[in-house]
Amino acid sequence: MASASRSDTIPPPARTERPVAVRAEGLTKRYGETVAVDDLSLDIYSGEVFGLLGPNGAGKTTTILMLLGLAEPTSGSASVDGMDPTRDPLRVKSRVGYLPDDVGFYENMSGRDNLRYTAALNRLPFTEGERRVEELLALVGLSDVGDHKVEGYSRGMRQRLGLADALVKRPSILILDEPTVNIDPEGVRELLELVDRLSDEQGVTVILSSHLLHQVEQVCDRIGIFVKGRLVALGTVEELATDLDQWVFSVGVDGIDDPATVLAGVAGVVDVRPADGRLVVVASRDVRSGVHRAVTDRGGYLTHLAREGADLDAIYHRHFHEPGESRG
């Protein structure tokens, strides 16, 4: 891809369709009555880092398994690198590196032998496999302990070994399921730096699932928020903040018995919740004048009124705490 023909002199059009690495169309998975993934349609572009965010049980892992051809969609279809994972699972699996949630290794084997096994399963010729394993152990900083049995590895080491394992096959798409869970902040930083580097230097498409936005937002080009099997928001961090028309205010009120009810009555206010002795008001537009009038009309006064950054955490929390009951 990177080495496109140089003789091609036609300049690229100003606005092109970006190449799509992964596409889901109406992807749905039901287990009996429960809907794990509900009508997911999504394009993930080649070379981007895509964050799949949502609480546990939101359908992130099920989506990933369908993309890998390891679970069959109830309806809808997926396309990975132009191939259908249900029809052509081997070719899809040969191009997609997967770091599963809570990755496991053969405990009685060394880290190096675990990677060698993966290289063999990917049919790497012996010498090439050996070289690849060495390179990857060096890349994730496990060369020194490569011959130790995995049973002695820490969680962070396992996670890095898992990343190396996912890279053995030289994937064009890398799927990391909750890679930052249960490792210390330093480990998270190292891991995400590696992911960033892979994406920048090699153009690997990365899909990264997490339930902790703040950990992954700096590496993600775009983010999709999953709640109860539905994609409720999609875009870059900035887009999500503005497109959702998310206005968040921090309000301090004195002189009124029940300020939360009063503020909730103001037109445009979506949610009011207490936070640190103040109130956080979430609104669909600028409601500062309305808030001011409502408070003064009842004889109270404002001690504080400020717009909070329309940060993603707030959006994220709104989706999590209001998981769509109002949809009816």
Next chain:
Amino acid sequence: MTTATGPTTTPTTDGTTTGDDVALDTTYVDRSYRGGWRIIARKEFADHVCSIRFLILLVLVSLAGLAAVHSASGPIRDAADSATQTPSVFLLLFTLSPERVPAFHEFLGILGPLLGIAFGFDAINGERAQGTLPRLVAQPIHRDEVINGKFAAGISAIALALGCVIAIVSGYGAIRLGIGPTSGDVIRILAFYVVAIVYISLWLALALVLSVASRRAATAALAAIAIWLVLTLFAGLIAGVVADSLRSVPSDATTENVLDNARLELAVRRLSPDQLYKEATGVLLNPARQSTGILVLDEADLALPTTLPLDQSLSLAWWQLVTLVAGTVVLFAAAYVTFMRQEVRA
């Protein structure tokens, strides 16, 4: 078994860059992804053979076999001078059971299943418990290659262990008797070897079923051991009780009563693979034996004192052999289907 360094048809990525950036190289090489089960089988076989389990069972079965052959060789030596006409003296080592020590093939019927259970009870649930299953099936292999490879590896490990045991035992017997097997004996021993592999593979398939069905390896192992106890050690007792209660033998019993009782007992006994194995190998290892059923003493005396060629011995035990093979296939199919229907993530 060929190593991974065999002739590689895939061209190496020539001209790849050197140094650090190779590690991040994402050049995709289209490969043929057939035969993944062999890679899995190779790894599993190595695991089995290097395991403590393998060593313990090999020692256990070998010791039992040596004890059986040792106790059988005494009477054979004593009678050797007067029994020069006895055909296949060497094979008697495997079937003669004086002094209440079971014969070698009976010992193998009892202990052999442990080999099958040991190589299968944690095949699938072990992968689940370690969290390696999602990683494994995300590689370019078909899902069924996981269970196929494990079955193949188990059979190979069983074949290796049995081969060792039979070689050790035969060697010891040859030294004790001072004679070696004839070529006919060798062929019969090989036939016995194959039947024993099939019989133990049946237990391997059973263990695989349990390892797929049960989330915990310990549960699967206990269930397998329980089934083993019932079908091998207690089967005789159970068959006797069933026969006595349904076809009781009164004090003034006629021959017919006794025969009825014995026939029913044998029929119940044949529900156990152990019995089928014993009948089949008994016939294969003893060319003079002309029936797998019940022989009344008169008939036994009247039976022609000739020996059967191997194909006739085989035809005597054909349905036992077919049943053993069918049982193995059915059990493996059950494990296969259950595994294919399970979710990757449990």
